[in-house]
Amino acid sequence: MLHVRPAPGPAPRNLSRLSLSRTYAIRSSSVGGRTGLCLGHCCHCKPLSCKCKLGWSSQQPPDSRQHFRPCSSASEAVLTAQSDIRNLFVANEKIGVLLLNLGGPETLDDVQPFLFNLFADPDIIRLPRAFRFLQKPLAQFISVARAPKSKEGYASIGGGSPLRQITDAQGEALMEALCEKDIPAKVYVGMRYWHPFTEEAIEQIKRDGITKLVVLPLYPQFSISTSGSSLRLLESIFREDEYLVNMQHTVIPSWYQREGYIKAMATLIEKELFKFPKPQKVMIFFSAHGVPLAYVEEAGDPYKAEMEECVDLIMEELEKRGMANPCTLAYQSRVGPVEWLKPYTDETIIALGQRGVKSLLAVPISFVSEHIETLEEIDVEYKELALESGIKHWGRVPALGCEPTFISDLADAVIESLPYVGAMAVSNLEARQSLVPLGSVEELLAAYDSKRDMLPPPVIVWEWGWTKSAETWNGRAAMLAVLALLVLEVTTGHGFLHQWGILPPLP
Numbered sequence: 434m435l436h437v438r439p440a441p442g443p444a445p446r447n448l449s450r451l452s453l454s455r456t457y458a459i460r461s462s463s464v465g466g467r468t469g470l471c472l473g474h475c476c477h478c479k480p481l482s483c484k485c486k487l488g489w490s491s492q493q494p495p496d497s498r499q500h501f502r503p504c505s506s507a508s509e510a511v512l513t514a515q516s517d518i519r520n521l522f523v524a525n526e527k528i529g530v531l532l533l534n535l536g537g538p539e540t541l542d543d544v545q546p547f548l549f550n551l552f553a554d555p556d557i558i559r560l561p562r563a564f565r566f567l568q569k570p571l572a573q574f575i576s577v578a579r580a581p582k583s584k585e586g587y588a589s590i591g592g593g594s595p596l597r598q599i600t601d602a603q604g605e606a607l608m609e610a611l612c613e614k615d616i617p618a619k620v621y622v623g624m625r626y627w628h629p630f631t632e633e634a635i636e637q638i639k640r641d642g643i644t645k646l647v648v649l650p651l652y653p654q655f656s657i658s659t660s661g662s663s664l665r666l667l668e669s670i671f672r673e674d675e676y677l678v679n680m681q682h683t684v685i686p687s688w689y690q691r692e693g694y695i696k697a698m699a700t701l702i703e704k705e706l707f708k709f710p711k712p713q714k715v716m717i718f719f720s721a722h723g724v725p726l727a728y729v730e731e732a733g734d735p736y737k738a739e740m741e742e743c744v745d746l747i748m749e750e751l752e753k754r755g756m757a758n759p760c761t762l763a764y765q766s767r768v769g770p771v772e773w774l775k776p777y778t779d780e781t782i783i784a785l786g787q788r789g790v791k792s793l794l795a796v797p798i799s800f801v802s803e804h805i806e807t808l809e810e811i812d813v814e815y816k817e818l819a820l821e822s823g824i825k826h827w828g829r830v831p832a833l834g835c836e837p838t839f840i841s842d843l844a845d846a847v848i849e850s851l852p853y854v855g856a857m858a859v860s861n862l863e864a865r866q867s868l869v870p871l872g873s874v875e876e877l878l879a880a881y882d883s884k885r886d887m888l889p890p891p892v893i894v895w896e897w898g899w900t901k902s903a904e905t906w907n908g909r910a911a912m913l914a915v916l917a918l919l920v921l922e923v924t925t926g927h928g929f930l931h932q933w934g935i936l937p938p939l940p
């Protein structure tokens with residue numbers, strides 16, 4: 434199914450609106466009578482369901498749009514927050530902002546160990562509980578097998594990922610923006626899979642004696658596989674550390690609906706549209722990083738719903754500016770044999786070409802830095818595919834990077850969240866039970882973990898003969914046997930893959 438909005442005019446877009454209630458019900462989970470993760474988002478608007486200045490009652494999940502939409506009193510909220518912050522300085526507090534990101538290999542030699550870290554993450558490869566002991570051997574196997582292809586990609590974009598450099602620059606720019614808004618704070622970068630690792634950032638935060646911390650994942654939309662994974666790691670680090678248990682903090686889990694972000698995206702799109710010979714005829718093609726379908730359908734990942742709403746908001750902003758282009762949302766970069774969110778970017782490009790679309794503007798939407806999937810997958814592979822599919826004019830919107838409106842908005846998000854830093858951690862006991870996400874992300878992750886265990890097997894009744902159930906169970910037995918062989922091979926360095934030269938010998 435394509436997410437296509439026909440041109441011209443404000444005809445309804447075919448962007449299905451999933452119920453967001455699960456996401457926001459989880460977000461609104463209350464600890465100690467106050468809500469959790471609405472911090473930093475909702476302080477502008479106070480709909481009826483909102484009981485506190487920054488939250489809503491857990492009994493009354495709000496309409497997300499109403500709650501999250503920035504309104505004209507945004508600057509007022511920032512001003513209030515700023516005066517609260519000045520009070521923090523009187524109390525001699527040291528404010529830190531921890532930017533969480535994915536991380537990327539800096540050299541080609543880093544590629545395999547980076548991939549190992551990624552695939553060793555149980556939020557990336559989800560093994561049933563009984564098979565968790567296989568996580569690391571499997572990560573070793575997949576990372577070794579995938580490294581040559583990944584290396585080719587990284588070699589073609591200059592020999593490594595630009596992610597560290599860009600994230601550091603975003604951190605610097607955020608620090609300056611906060612300083613200009615009279616909020617001196619130190620910004621730290623903590624990567625999930627490569628340097629500087631989250632653990633390194635945390636050590637620096639401790640050395641600097643930070644007393645109040647805002648945790649800001651650099652993913653606009655929340656996914657279990659990205660922000661969720663980073664927060665889970667952070668939570669485990671916090672739980673083990675006496676200093677961190679006592680450090681007040683808050684988390685901004687996703688921020689795709691912020692006015693500054695939406696406007697910055699619309700401005701970038703508008704600029705690129707006008708490079709086309711007929712701007713009004715261009716199909717705006719949002720390409721988001723995919724996740725396996727089961728994350729959304731079985732584990733309750735809000736990623737798809739947030740992505741669709743984000744696209745809606747950007748398109749509304751463009752409409753306000755007089756642009757009524759058609760748009761499509763598709764998902765790219767799938768890895769492995771399972772089904773991922775659809776429609777897939779490559780299939781969609783081909784379908785659009787067949788439908789006679791002639792001008793396509795690709796908009797990377799799930800990430801705010803240039804990275805391998807914008808520089809290689811979109812700029813090279815998808816462009817080539819588009820031209821082969823009959824598309825005549827191709828463009829690509831750059832990632833936000835250090836775009837000033839965007840950075841200024843991130844600074845506002847941080848400022849708005851500051852008065853609520855530590856509001857939840859009223860005692861050590863409570864803090865230990867519910868640390869980083871003030872209860873909410875933990876609940877989200879816990880909900881998906883428990884759901885995973887409760888999933889019914891695909892085939893319940895055994896039937897003799899060449900049946901679906903026989904195929905399934907034979908297939909499972911065969912997979913386990915192959916897995917066992919692979920694990921043995923990767924750990925011992927001996928086996929058929931080494932003999933056939935598919936895997937290099939162990940050093």
Ligand SMILES: C=CC1=C(C)c2cc3[nH]c(cc4nc(cc5[nH]c(cc1n2)c(C)c5CCC(=O)O)C(CCC(=O)O)=C4C)c(C)c3C=C
Pocket residue numbers: 535536537538548551556557558579582583594595596652656658659722723724725768799800803804805806
């Ligand atoms: C919102 C963004 C991202 C989601 C969601 C996401 C999920 C996800 N990714 C993989 C597997 C890989 N991702 C890789 C690189 C990579 N992923 C993201 C973002 C999201 N991933 C970025 C920004 C990058 C690039 C980092 C860089 O170095 O520039 C890779 C490595 C590259 C490759 O070999 O293709 C893999 C593998 C899974 C399995 C997944 C969801 C479960």
Ligand SMILES: [Fe+2]
Pocket residue numbers: 722766
């Ligand atoms: Fe990824």
